[in-house]
Amino acid sequence: MPQTDPARLDAVLADVDAHIDESVARLCDLIRIPSISTDPAYAADCRKTAEWLAADLSSLGFDASVRDTPGHPMVVGHDRSGDGPHVLFYGHYDVQPVDPVALWNSPPFEPTLVPQPNGDTWIVARGASDDKGQLMTFVEACRAWKSVTGSLPIRVSILFEGEEESGSDSLPGFLDQAAAELKADVMLVCDTDMWDDTTPAITTMLRGMVSEEITIRCASRDLHSGMYGNAARNPLQLLSDIVASLRTPDGGVAVEGFYDGVTELPAEIAERWKRLPFDEAKFLKDVGLDMPAGEAGRTVLEQVWARPSCEINGMWGGYTGDGFKTVIPAEASAKISFRLVAGQDPDRIAEAFRRHVEARLPADCSVTFKRHGRSAATVMPIDSEFLQRSLKALSEEWDCEAAVAGTGGSIPIATVFKDRLDMDSIFVGFAKFDNRIHSPNEKYDLSSFHKGIRSWVRILAALAETK
Template sequence: MSDLDRALASADAALDASLERLFAWLKIPSISTDPAYRHGCREAADWLKRDLASIGFAAELRETAGHPIVLAKRPKPGAPHVLFYGHYDVQPVDPLDKWETPPFEPRIAAGPGGKKIIVARGSSDDKGQVMTFVEACRAWIAATGALPIGVTLMIEGEEESGSINLPGFLEEAKDELAADVALVCDTTMWGEGRPAITSSLRGLVFEEIVIRAANRDLHSGMYGGAARNPLHVLAKIVADLHDEAGRVALPGFYDGVAETPDDVRAQWSTLGLDAGSFLGPIGLSLPAGETDRMIIEQIQSRPTCDVNGMWGGYLGAGAKTVIAAEAHAKISFRLVGEQDPAAIRQAFRAFVKERLPADCTVEFIGHKGSRAIQLPYDSAALAKTRGALQAEWGAVPITIGSGGSIPVVGDFKRTLGLDTLLVGFALDDDRIHSPNEKYDLESFRKGARSWIRILAALAQ
């Protein structure tokens, strides 16, 4: 029997004990956003520190201005080294009356089709996912006395409250966090039985604009037809942001946007993600993005522009016939590839100013921007991880992009110079952030086995 087979067998044999450990951790109410649970956050951090120390990691709590970070290391000289990230804090449980059982009393229940599920706050986001990796390490150590590669775990306690203190910690501890690649287990599979690797995250530019005209709101009966209406001006600018083909009309907007490789697009085309399956459940029927792109491209690998809010004038009940003095909008851009947030922001502001008529002024309120993250498609770590997942699940893993942004991944790249592999075993129906959060027992079991295989693959 190979070392890999021994480690897999060890994980299977210890499943009940693994669940006992997970349940002990899930019982600790570590809600980071509520000061009333500050003690629970520290208790959860200390529990993990002690558990990691019990299997030979040099584990400690690192203090921050908020909740502590669990830092644990087990090096292996001469071998590759990975940095694993996760979080021990959880979302608030409100509304409590929607929970079928108390949120911090974990249990095994019967899910759809009779499959077994773990129900508790944090079961999927992110304690259950973190423990798949911890149990993989435990199985390797129990079976062989060692890990196949060096491992550092960094588990924070403020992800659900904005990771405010994490960037500073990364800067302070960057020498201690040196690794070859970062691993994150806080994402989903493509579907039940079909693993996925998230290889890209879109960046973000967020702008707020205020267009002003007259020095006060005006009576539309007296001034209508003569006075400039900033709401009309704003509406025209917003309408001009896209052309008839759904492309963003800012000059230079697509600079740095690379095409997805043909083999990846071919894989995506087999996934059955169409207007009916994706838009139907939310009451829509027709894609509104670039007309020459598949839906999966529109939401993962292409840049976007969206109006997140528009307002001005009278917004109360009933009628009030005024011409507003101000019009407001919040507009966000999701970025991909090598798009430059600063260049996009500059192009947007120039675009607005060019369309600003006489008697109008504009104020721009800028918010922090972030670049997109793209793991090279020819990455050796990506190829090894893909092979390990296929061996465990018997299905070719989907290499996908995320339409959203995960700031810590950008911090890893900017501060630590690390690419990140995002491999998660959650499912879309896990009800994260909602009552009755769950994690499939099979996701937990095969998640641990998957990490066992990935650690072996990365050692090659």
């Protein structure tokens, strides 16, 4: 009997339900290890977390081990008991710092179960949602398959990283070394959100990013504005003019060549987005706004998911302390970011931006640029059989049409895996928007954890049918 037989699938789902308390207990044990990757004081705890995960995977029959890197270790596991396609599941075990501790209602690394009026329960602790709760949904799904059938329905490899919250510095080099071992048909990631409390989502579009810091210098020193005003060029004024020139009157980006390679949203995705329960007016009203900005004639979802953008993230110069100082500063600075879509090359966009700035500088002024980050956009083809089968499995578990979503943010690891291993990624997440990730009192809904495990059980079964 094939492992995707409905009766066998039902038995695995029943096993998840029967042992959910044990699954929660394991998650709590993992959460209790304070694996803060940004603070060297927690290096031993990061290694302890990696060892915990490797041991847990080994107990399920995975060939699992802790792999050293120049930074925090990776965890790699393989289970080849299944047939059919080969998937690589990625998650990260490191967490953000907990400051300010005084704002926590309970100790950050002592998971606390907090019943809610709607009948759900919150698991409150650092890492409960980002990403320990999320990654453990997949591990527990594998545990249920192994418990009932003795094997997985497909071939599965797992990679858990320990530096996602601190820049993933060791990841590219590690992938270069382990490319042959980790290469699979598709990558699965559980580090994103649901569409709403009852609608699951697969994120298929991730915008890339270019981040640049510029400093414009005019005079050789700060100047008295009464003695030099009008006669001397003010770098704040010059910077303001240049920044203003980045946008067109209709809300577009004015950098020459910026839209080269940008295509319109595929019709099938546009139609799916129209069916999503999304209130544009409420989206803006929730942050105190009423009037859409950006490109005229584009919906809000188009603008934040499928269109490239330019934003001013900070500007400074001169005297900003208390009181007043009548000075013309010698220099002024700004931080500018561009969110990119498929078809845009980050290096080309950065160079076009720099040319745009330099072309508007007077001969007696200068500019310096500081690079802060570059990553390309990633798009999962809508006709991918892996995607379509995953959507069907989610829809069956949640009894509604699973959403195909984009995200306005950037997840650089998707680009890294695409560049190094030529793998597309399917981002399936069960977090909710109010999970307070990176903030005090981070939480993960017990329903998210439970239904997430059941969802992965179904997805693994569905992918076994992939040709």
